[in-house]
Amino acid sequence: MKQLKFSNQLCFPIYALSRLITSHYQPFLGELDLTYPQYLVMLLLWEHQSMNVKTLGETLMLDSGTLTPLLKRLEAKKLIKRVRSKEDERVVNIQLTAQGTALEQQAAETPLRLADSLGITATEVQDIKDAITPLLYRLKPALKG
Amino acid sequence: MKQLKFSNQLCFPIYALSRLITSHYQPFLGELDLTYPQYLVMLLLWEHQSMNVKTLGETLMLDSGTLTPLLKRLEAKKLIKRVRSKEDERVVNIQLTAQGTALEQQAAETPLRLADSLGITATEVQDIKDAITPLLYRLKPALKG
DNA sequence: TAAAATTAAATTGTATACAATTTAATTCCA
DNA sequence: TGGAATTAAATTGTATACAATTTAATTTTA
Structure with a gap:
């Protein structure tokens, strides 16, 4: 197998899929005036407050x-x-404002709307997670899934 | 299942893994003075000339x-x-210079060095590809894998 | 066939990413 | 205990990403 053939690369599908999924988030996150990385921060804050x-x-x-x-x-x-x-x-704590807290309600349907937009089933989600999580954890042991 | 829980997101592992793999490319691509997206372009040009x-x-x-x-x-x-x-x-064709062509030799070991750096087996590569490719193709039918 | 529509790149503007350095605060430890 | 080492954010600089617009060339079509 020619290693340098583009089609033999593993990373490209992951890189492409990541951007493709992000683009599917865009219409929903746009309603919330959030980018995808901003949404990830808000998800964490909704869960942990600070x-x-x-x-x-x-x-x-x-x-x-x-x-x-x-x-x-x-x-x-x-x-x-x-x-x-x-x-x-040295430490800066990030805290939700009332407005930030309130946004959670507006975001509530985002995961379901995304899944619908991707046309993905729960099984397929699980298969992908199962396939990539071991590698992710091996490369970044500190990451909490 | 609480949909907005961070740990329940599918996209984050893909987004994180994509950046993590790219960071593992860095030492090898740094030797070639290429970024990862630049490397992808070079891969395509080595394969298709123009x-x-x-x-x-x-x-x-x-x-x-x-x-x-x-x-x-x-x-x-x-x-x-x-x-x-x-x-x-309107069309701009991208062509390799002699220097660009010559770089392929220097890049030849990159895929193997990356696989070694990731500690990934051929089986695991295939499992990940199998899991994500259907979704990738469904979302972007035009993409040639 | 000439204006309208379309197309391919380039440009503009905003928002990540990330390496490397800097700044300020805290901890180590001789 | 006080200078050295470490740590947490911020800053600086470069390189993606991508939406939206612009420019120039080509194709459509009335």
Whole structure:
């Protein structure tokens, strides 16, 4: 097998699928005025109320160079507050505003609308997760799925 | 199942894995002075000698807004030439330079080195491809795998 | 055949990504 | 305990992504 043949690459389908799924999110996230990475941050905050930048970064595998400006944009939209910790002044805690909390209701249908848009079944979701999760965990042991 | 729970999302593992694999390419592609998207373009050109921007864009699922500056950077590195078609002046053909052709030799070990870096087996590669390809094709019928 | 529609790239503007460096705060430890 | 090492964010700089618009060339069609 010719290793350099484009069609033999594994990474391209993953890279392409990632962008393709993100584009399917766009109409729904557009209604919420969120980008996909912003939506991931909001998902985590709806679940945990407050997280600091480091923990967000570990969970999303994004560094402060990506997160700091992203969080400033969420703050500008008044969805979150960036509060420097009293105990450790190096740490910035990200907290939901009332508006940010309220957005969860509007986002409630997003996963189902996305699944419908992708035309994907629960079985297929599980098959894909089962196939890629071992690799993901092996490459990034710290990641909490 | 709470749909908005972060851990229940399908897209995040794909998004994270895509970036994680790209980061594993980095040391090898760095030796070639290529980014991952630039490497994908070079893979296609090594296989097809010449492709126009539209065809590259269809294959990689990238638009001219991404490709035009990327191709200008490859041209600046003297790996490709951008030649406007005589038959249809709207079309820009991308051709390998001698230097771009020669780079294929240096890149020859990249797929094996990546597989080694990921610690992935041929079986696992196939499982992942099998799991995601149907979805990829369904969402983007034009894509040639 | 000439205006209308379409097409291929390029351009513009916004938002990630990420390496590398910087800044400021905290922890280590001789 | 006080300087060295470490840590958390922010900053800087480069390179994607992609929506929307623009430009120029080609094709359609009235």
